[in-house]
Amino acid sequence: MKADPDVLRKVRRDLSITAVMYVLPVFAMAMWFLYSGQRPWIDGPTQMQSALNLLSSLHISGSVISFLANHWLTTLIIVVGIIETIFGLYGNYWDHNEKAVDVLSYVLVQSVIIPVASLLALKLCILAAPHLAGSLGWIPFWWGVAILCVGDDLTQYWYHRLHHQLPWLWRFHRTHHSSSYMGANMAYRQGMVYAFGFANVWVVAVLTFLGLGPAAIVTSAAKAIVVIASHTAIRWDLPLYRHRILHPIAWLLEHTFIMPAVHHAHHAATTDDGIGYYKGNFGNLFFFWDLTFGTAHITRQYPAHYGVSHYENDPWHSQLLWPFVKSNVPGSELSQGGPVLRDDVPLEHRMARYRR
Amino acid sequence: MDRDDVNVLLKKAGVNILIILFPLVMIVGSLWLTRHFLSPRQPANITEGAKR
Numbered sequence: 001m002k003a004d005p006d007v008l009r010k011v012r013r014d015l016s017i018t019a020v021m022y023v024l025p026v027f028a029m030a031m032w033f034l035y036s037g038q039r040p041w042i043d044g045p046t047q048m049q050s051a052l053n054l055l056s057s058l059h060i061s062g063s064v065i066s067f068l069a070n071h072w073l074t075t076l077i078i079v080v081g082i083i084e085t086i087f088g089l090y091g092n093y094w095d096h097n098e099k100a101v102d103v104l105s106y107v108l109v110q111s112v113i114i115p116v117a118s119l120l121a122l123k124l125c126i127l128a129a130p131h132l133a134g135s136l137g138w139i140p141f142w143w144g145v146a147i148l149c150v151g152d153d154l155t156q157y158w159y160h161r162l163h164h165q166l167p168w169l170w171r172f173h174r175t176h177h178s179s180s181y182m183g184a185n186m187a188y189r190q191g192m193v194y195a196f197g198f199a200n201v202w203v204v205a206v207l208t209f210l211g212l213g214p215a216a217i218v219t220s221a222a223k224a225i226v227v228i229a230s231h232t233a234i235r236w237d238l239p240l241y242r243h244r245i246l247h248p249i250a251w252l253l254e255h256t257f258i259m260p261a262v263h264h265a266h267h268a269a270t271t272d273d274g275i276g277y278y279k280g281n282f283g284n285l286f287f288f289w290d291l292t293f294g295t296a297h298i299t300r301q302y303p304a305h306y307g308v309s310h311y312e313n314d315p316w317h318s319q320l321l322w323p324f325v326k327s328n329v330p331g332s333e334l335s336q337g338g339p340v341l342r343d344d345v346p347l348e349h350r351m352a353r354y355r356r
Numbered sequence: 357m358d359r360d361d362v363n364v365l366l367k368k369a370g371v372n373i374l375i376i377l378f379p380l381v382m383i384v385g386s387l388w389l390t391r392h393f394l395s396p397r398q399p400a401n402i403t404e405g406a407k408r
Contacts, residue, residue, distance in 0.1 A: 022382035032388040041391055135388060147383060155379050169366055169371070197368060199375040206380055251407060323361040336358075 014293055021154055021292075025146040029139070030293055041138035050141040051214035073224050074108070080184035080232055089233035093180040100316035101175065106188045108320070109195040109252040117196050119147040121205035137211030144215030151207060152219055153342050157289040161282040163194070165342040167184070172197070175319040177278070180307040182264055187231035192320055223285045230263035237261055241300040254298060255291065258283050261300055268303035276303040 038044065045053070055065065084090060094102075126133070139147065163173035175191040208216050225240035229236070237259050253259060258281075268276020277297035283289045290296035310331075318327035318334050327334035333342050 018378070019382055022379050023386045026383065026390060030394065033390070039394060039396070041395070136384075139387070147387075151379050151383050158370075159375055162375070166371075167370060172368065181360055193365070193368070195361060197372045199372055202376045203379050204370075206376075210384070235370070323357055323365065344388040 017292060018154065018158070021150060025143070025150050028146070029143045032143075038140075040140055044138055044140065046050040046134075046137040046142050047139055047144055047211060047214050048137065054141065060136070069103065072221075076225075076228055077106070079183045080228060080234070084183045084185070084233045087095075087234075090181045090183055090185070094185070095313075096166045097234055097313050097316050098179060098181075099293075101319050102179070102185045102189050104316065105175070105190050105192075105195075105320055108192060109190055113192055114198070114201055117198065117201050118205040118208075121202045122209050125206055125209040133209060134211040136207070139212065141214060144212045145218050148204065148207060148212055148215045148219040149222070152200045152204050152216075152223065153283070153285040154289060156198070156205050156284045157282055159197075159199040160284065161293075161295065164279070164282065170341055171322060174308065174333060175322075177248055177267060178308050178311045178314070178319065179267075180269075180305070180311070181233065182231055182267060182306055183233040184228050184231060187228050191322055193323070226257055226285045230260050232260060235260055235302060250300075253286060254300075258285065258287050261302055262287060262296075262298060264302050264306070265297060265299065267306045269305040269307050269309045270303075273303065275299050275301045276305075305347055310342050 030146045033039065108132055131319065160173070163169045172194040174189055175194070176186075176189050179186040179189060204216050237250070237253075238261075240246045240253070241261070254262060262281050265275060265277045265350045266281035268278055270276050271279055278293035280297045281287075282295055290332070312332060314327035314329050314332050314334050318325050320333045327338070329335055331342070332338050333340070
């Protein structure tokens with residue numbers, strides 16, 4: 001089999017741009033050291049010391065830090081979820097099966113899968129190179145945040161994009177797209193194998209081992225806020241598009257971060273209406289990856305329908321545990337012998353199911 | 357789980373390893389280079405000088 005030269009050229013181009021992007025914050029930091037004469041690996045405070053100094057200068061108490069470290073994400077999701085429920089933003093889509101997928105995947109991914117993957121990555125680092133523990137602790141705190149923002153989010157962009165563009169990877173990510181609604185409740189809805197393989201989690205774990213732990217906490221918190229803000233059913237960005245005076249702010253925000261309209265388009269059930277675009281908008285924290293690699297689609301509008309057009313409520317256990325547990329829905333991508341990638345079906349077919 | 361599932365899991369693991377190693381090599385490599393090239397140079401004959 002011979003690869004298409006056009007595809008090879010695009011792969012080479014994207015790979016080169018990606019390499020430059022990863023190196024860019026480090027290069028900027030090096031330029032800053034050259035300009036300022038700083039050599040923090042010789043005489044600077046460690047990143048942990050800088051972070052502790054920052055916290056004490058902000059007068060943040062230990063109990064606040066403990067809350068932020070342990071419970072804030074769950075609290076944020078519950079608060080946003082309650083608001084969405086009160087306003088009936090999930091419609092009649094959130095049945096028992098969908099609730100089981102959303103709640104169980106959140107609990108399992110956050111409290112089992114990601115901690116186990118991180119621990120495994122740290123253990124492997126300790127086994128492979130114990131002498132390198134903390135060896136990058138000299139990196140100044142805010143430079144560490146910049147390096148991790150790129151290291152974490154660009155890696156997740158590629159992980160996410162490949163699960164859409166390589167057909168044989170799609171089924172691992174399908175659970176996140178099968179919900180027919182948007183909201184804080186489904187923001188962390190994932191299959192377990194997809195979650196365990198989150199490449200950015202492994203990259204951040206290795207960089208934490210090397211000494212970037214304090215910066216990793218800030219980056220993860222920023223990402224979680226943007227993930228919930230972009231999945232929520234509360235369309236908080238609409239006023240930015242409606243009022244001309246706010247357009248510069250809208251432009252700046254939508255060209256930097258993932259906004260709800262952009263991410264809702266990614267979760268659309270169809271790409272035929274000019275609004276939905278599940279073939280792009282792959283970013284999680286920053287949108288400029290999509291802009292750089294040509295996968296961006298901005299319309300400032302919301303799609304009419306979300307999810308996968310041929311979804312027939314695969315049981316929660318198959319959605320969480322595929323390929324170990326198969327769906328009993330005939331013809332489903334998650335069923336035994338099912339298609340790797342099913343074609344879209346007309347949306348009327350699916351809407352009729354909810355009207356029944 | 358059949359043989360196809362095992363194959364797809366192995367292929368996914370391979371892709372994962374590449375997506376994890378690529379950023380780590382780029383980031384850690386460039387950090388090492390930064391430190392290497394910006395560190396003050398030691399005089400080449402420092403040991404001999406100390407002896408005299």
